Amino acid sequence: MEVRVRAPGKIILAGEHAVVHGSTAVAASVGLYTYVSLRFPTPSDNDDSLNLQLKDMALEFSWPVDRIKEALPEFGSSLSPTPTSCSIKSMKSIAALVEEQNIPEAKVELAAGVSAFLWLYSCIQGFKPVTVVVNSELPLGSGLGSSAAFCVALSAALLAFSDSVSLDMSQQGWSVFGESELELVNKWAFEGEKIIHGKPSGLDNTVSTYGNIIKFKSGALTRLKSNMTLKMLITNTKVGRNTKALVAGVSERTLRHPDAMSLVFNAVDSISKELSAIIQSPAPDDLSITEKEEKMEELMEMNQGLLQCMGVSHASIETVLRTTLKYKLASKLTGAGGGGCVLTLLPTLLSETVVNKVIAELESCGFQCLTAAIGGKGVEVCFGGSS
Numbered sequence: 436m437e438v439r440v441r442a443p444g445k446i447i448l449a450g451e452h453a454v455v456h457g458s459t460a461v462a463a464s465v466g467l468y469t470y471v472s473l474r475f476p477t478p479s480d481n482d483d484s485l486n487l488q489l490k491d492m493a494l495e496f497s498w499p500v501d502r503i504k505e506a507l508p509e510f511g512s513s514l515s516p517t518p519t520s521c522s523i524k525s526m527k528s529i530a531a532l533v534e535e536q537n538i539p540e541a542k543v544e545l546a547a548g549v550s551a552f553l554w555l556y557s558c559i560q561g562f563k564p565v566t567v568v569v570n571s572e573l574p575l576g577s578g579l580g581s582s583a584a585f586c587v588a589l590s591a592a593l594l595a596f597s598d599s600v601s602l603d604m605s606q607q608g609w610s611v612f613g614e615s616e617l618e619l620v621n622k623w624a625f626e627g628e629k630i631i632h633g634k635p636s637g638l639d640n641t642v643s644t645y646g647n648i649i650k651f652k653s654g655a656l657t658r659l660k661s662n663m664t665l666k667m668l669i670t671n672t673k674v675g676r677n678t679k680a681l682v683a684g685v686s687e688r689t690l691r692h693p694d695a696m697s698l699v700f701n702a703v704d705s706i707s708k709e710l711s712a713i714i715q716s717p718a719p720d721d722l723s724i725t726e727k728e729e730k731m732e733e734l735m736e737m738n739q740g741l742l743q744c745m746g747v748s749h750a751s752i753e754t755v756l757r758t759t760l761k762y763k764l765a766s767k768l769t770g771a772g773g774g775g776c777v778l779t780l781l782p783t784l785l786s787e788t789v790v791n792k793v794i795a796e797l798e799s800c801g802f803q804c805l806t807a808a809i810g811g812k813g814v815e816v817c818f819g820g821s822s
């Protein structure tokens with residue numbers, strides 16, 4: 436029995452960080468995926484372990500199922516039908532299980548992802564021997580939501596063979612989940628994100644689950660019907676950073692300056708609302724495409740200024756902003772900042788020559804540019820492994 440799942444990453448057009456504090460955000464799925472395949476051994480395999488293979492990292496982890504039972508005795512006998520948060524006690528046991536695997540020092544950041552995996556596995560599948568293989572097109576820790584795509588793909592793959600969902604396994608190729616399954620996947624993925632991020636807003640897992648372009652506030656999403664083609668250049672500064680630390684930094688600043696930060700978050704809320712109204716406004720209305728793009732560029736610049744106020748910009752991000760501005764293009768960081776990726780709006784009438792020049796200049800600084808489809812489907816599942 437095998438299932439394969441893919442979950443997309445995301446870009447945040449407006450509202451990162453502020454969304455953790457209750458402001459509106461606008462985000463879209465990006466056509467780069469994390470893939471998870473899950474296979475139960477047959478009796479002839481004689482395999483009584485839980486195996487996790489992180490293909491891109493060339494890392495393999497394995498625990499005898501009895502070792503997991505011993506470390507997490509509270510699981511297995513009664514599987515949790517509804518998503519639950521990892522307690523401090525369970526987190527300690529999971530940390531011990533992860534520590535036993537001696538993750539190389541240079542890849543220690545992966546411990547958070549492995550912990551989220553152990554939590555989701557124990558809650559959803561109990562102590563069944565299983566092999567889970569992960570590979571990802573998303574750069575890790577770069578603001579494109581690799582942590583959420585990982586949690587969504589894992590939750591979906593683990594749920595696919597659980598009693599909580601019933602799926603049509605005869606379908607060929609990639610297929611989407613039903614609404615109630617999506618809701619469950621999203622809730623479990625949020626619990627995984629909590630382990631990786633500390634205090635996630637739920638925006639990233641929601642975009643990865645449902646796809647599209649969405650407006651999101653305090654856990655509630657609205658799917659946006661875009662009436663314009665959005666083309667974004669994504670520049671990866673390749674400066675590594677950690678979302679958990681950046682989110683915690685913004686919360687500390689908020690505690691030190693509650694009044695000022697509340698105004699900053701309110702301003703971001705207005706920017707996101709205005710941006711979503713522009714995206715949705717009817718095609719041939721009183722604003723031409725160029726006027727809409729100019730407004731969006733201004734809003735992106737304003738949002739970037741406010742992200743600087745929150746303390747999450749970085750010298751590498753400022754270099755991207757300066758470089759794109761030379762070509763009269765507007766940019767903002769996307770995701771948690773502190774390095775990672777920057778978005779640049781590519782207006783419809785911008786010539787290929789200029790796009791190529793900007794990319795060449797950014798890449799000469801050591802950055803990596805990519806363009807990817809945005810607003811596509813969310814998590815998808817495939818039985819049989821042919822896709």
Ligand SMILES: Nc1ncnc2c1ncn2[C@@H]1O[C@H](COP(=O)(O)OP(=O)(O)O)[C@@H](O)[C@H]1O
Nearest residue numbers: 544545548575576577578579580581582585678
């Ligand atoms: N494919 C993966 N395999 C293992 N862990 C992953 C994977 N993708 C993401 N993670 C976990 O998520 C972390 C990165 O998440 P985060 O700091 O939120 O950045 P982002 O979500 O922007 O990529 C990694 O350090 C790792 O712990």
Ligand SMILES: C[C@@](O)(CCOP(=O)(O)O)CC(=O)O
Nearest residue numbers: 451452578580635636770771
């Ligand atoms: C900073 C934040 O708004 C987005 C984080 O995205 P990423 O993990 O950097 O891809 C946090 C959140 O919404 O949970």
Ligand SMILES: [Mg+2]
Nearest residue numbers: 580582583678
């Ligand atoms: Mg993340």
